[in-house]
Amino acid sequence: MALPPARQFALPLPLDASTDRADFLEDASNAAAVAWLDRVGEWPSGRLALFGPQGVGKTHLGRAFAAVRRWRVIEGPLLRDLPAPAPGGTVLDDADAVPDPTALLHLVNLCAERHEGLLLLAREAPSRWPVALADLSSRLRATTAVAIATPGDGLLAALLAKLFADRQLRVAPDIQAWLLARLPREAAALAEAVARLDRAAMQARAPVTRPLARAALAGWEGFGDDASEAALDLPSPPAAALL
Structure with missing residues (x-):
């Protein structure tokens, strides 16, 4: 053959x-x-x-x-x-x-x-x-x-970028890196996170930012946000600004 x-x-x-x-x-x-x-x-x-x-x-x-x-x-x-x-x-x-x-x-x-x-x-x-x-x-x-081992950092980063691109979502590289550090190292979890962020961005008519991502993924078991690190972020914009 x-x-x-x-x-x-x-x-x-x-x-x-x-x-x-x-x-x-x-x-x-x-x-x-x-x-x-x-x-x-x-x-x-x-x-x-x-x-x-x-x-x-x-x-x-x-x-x-x-x-x-x-x-x-x-x-x-x-x-x-x-x-x-x-x-x-x-x-x-x-x-x-x-x-x-x-x-x-x-x-x-x-x-x-x-x-x-x-x-x-x-x-x-x-x-x-x-x-x-x-x-x-x-x-x-x-x-x-x-x-087949756990995907490497490069593949996961490319996967996340591809998932955003498929939905025509423009997400800054620093936001993507921030998300990768808090999401499970699985294709299914990344796809679910991007779907949630896409819905949230459409509803808010706003780009994907850290505050929007944190709000959209809060409570989801796949999102491992660090409360102490979150306190170091800039204050979230008022809710009206995201609508």
């Missing part, structure tokens, strides 16, 4: 972004995963597992890969019966949450028999899954597993 061009995939930015490669970024956190996705023909036994904590982009990367390759995507918790043949391959998201290990074993065996690729996405490496079936356990241990 001919290998696809290098550097074909990378971490998707917005949660609802298209799978256009222009919408993806790559850094050290996902470079190994991207490299393996570029070498499908080299996957031992035709299987690969990408694993990492929630929010590092496994699902987005897997779905982007599936869209480009025209593979189907199956949600792990929904895998119960044997799926129909899938020309090309299958991406199994939340693979460590399959309710019936027998169904997962059958999927692994069927993909091998049909020479279909299988990409597993999970929080832990397959070798660490608590599996009682000996046959399934041996196949999972033999699956090449690649970790």
